Amino acid sequence: MKVIDHINHSDQTLISFEILPPLKGKGIHSLYQHLDPLMEFKPAFINVTYHRSEHVFKKKADGTFEKVVVRKRPGTESICAAIMNKYNVDTVPHLICGGFSVNETEDALINLNYLGIDNVLVLRGDAAKNETSFEPEPGGHEYALDLLNQVKNLNAGVYLEGDLKNSIQTKFCIGVAGYPEKHFESPNMDSDLRHLKAKVDAGADYIVTQMFFDNSKYFAFVNACREIGITVPIIPGLKPVYTRKQMTILPKTFHIDLPADLSNEMAICKNDVDVETVGTEWLLQQSKELKKAGVPVLHYYTLGRPQIVADVVKEL
Ligand code: FAD
Numbered sequence: 001m002k003v004i005d006h007i008n009h010s011d012q013t014l015i016s017f018e019i020l021p022p023l024k025g026k027g028i029h030s031l032y033q034h035l036d037p038l039m040e041f042k043p044a045f046i047n048v049t050y051h052r053s054e055h056v057f058k059k060k061a062d063g064t065f066e067k068v069v070v071r072k073r074p075g076t077e078s079i080c081a082a083i084m085n086k087y088n089v090d091t092v093p094h095l096i097c098g099g100f101s102v103n104e105t106e107d108a109l110i111n112l113n114y115l116g117i118d119n120v121l122v123l124r125g126d127a128a129k130n131e132t133s134f135e136p137e138p139g140g141h142e143y144a145l146d147l148l149n150q151v152k153n154l155n156a157g158v159y160l161e162g163d164l165k166n167s168i169q170t171k172f173c174i175g176v177a178g179y180p181e182k183h184f185e186s187p188n189m190d191s192d193l194r195h196l197k198a199k200v201d202a203g204a205d206y207i208v209t210q211m212f213f214d215n216s217k218y219f220a221f222v223n224a225c226r227e228i229g230i231t232v233p234i235i236p237g238l239k240p241v242y243t244r245k246q247m248t249i250l251p252k253t254f255h256i257d258l259p260a261d262l263s264n265e266m267a268i269c270k271n272d273v274d275v276e277t278v279g280t281e282w283l284l285q286q287s288k289e290l291k292k293a294g295v296p297v298l299h300y301y302t303l304g305r306p307q308i309v310a311d312v313v314k315e316l
Helices: 003-008 029-041 076-087 102-114 144-155 189-201 215-227 246-254 260-267 272-292 306-315
Strands: 014-019 045-048 054-059 065-070 090-096 119-123 173-178 206-211 234-238 297-301
Touching: 003 090, 003 173, 003 206, 014 029, 029 076, 029 306, 045 076, 076 090, 076 102, 090 102, 090 144, 102 144, 119 144, 144 173, 144 189, 173 189, 189 215, 206 215, 206 246, 215 234, 215 272, 234 272, 246 260, 260 272, 272 297, 272 306, 297 306
Parallel strands: 014 045, 014 297, 045 090, 090 119, 119 173, 173 206, 206 234, 234 297
Antiparallel strands: 054 065
């Protein structure tokens, strides 16, 4: 079932989770262990992130280094199918522009369609580790909007080989990313919102936000979206904090702020066990306020700490 149908058919706030594919070599059972404690909350859908290949330097026996391409977390599409099969829950694979030619993207979409997956979250992806800024693959897409247009074409039965006869129309429900604290490359919020609106005008069914820790930023973002005519559901993305290191890692990696009240509390914690207690309570209060405000879905980035998310959702 499509994410947008879940939202439209529900009169209450839904729950959804986001997970990473396991590291190569770990096997799918590590993922099931992660998901098992979460499934009692009957998530409407589960997102699976996409991780592009990266260049790394590997030391050879003679002491020299060689540059090799590795993909540390492969398998997004097949993990989605495995989760659907095991838990009977809808899944949302993330699809990115980076590293894909348009032909490879079309093949990926055809595979998803064969697997019975009705949803995709379309993203540009970040720059590869060896690039200073995002470089599209030769013959690939530059922006999420271009990828979205390709999915829309397939939904209309238009394939890259324009002369295919009796080609089926796919039925993907399309989500896109939004940034309550602005995408870091955008010169200002107005520009970022304009590009977000272009994705919605081109047919995005809903928006999922980057994580935020201050609900007032989400509410302001939703208001700003509504003011420029974005009417689709805007799903808040939420993440627990559980280590002191996250005070610097999260702003650096995701270009978001931690509110002073939260970072001050984290700073005086004696250890990470205490940080986890602070982070769990913060996430609970955030979730309660958002639920009270009637958000369509509470979308949890569960990465590494499913138990915190389970504890919070249990309390809601
Ligand atoms: P876009 O919408 O293409 O926007 C990128 C930037 O370009 C923005 O600054 C935008 O304002 C600007 N822009 C857009 N169109 C134009 C235009 N026509 N002209 C000039 N500027 C323009 N990354 C992964 O690699 N894998 C994942 O699984 C993944 N999951 C994510 C899930 C969520 C919910 C979020 C919020 C992010 C996720 N990301 C993921 C990260 C994402 O790929 C990066 O944030 C990326 O830098 C931007 O992606 P986007 O889809 O928002 O890009």
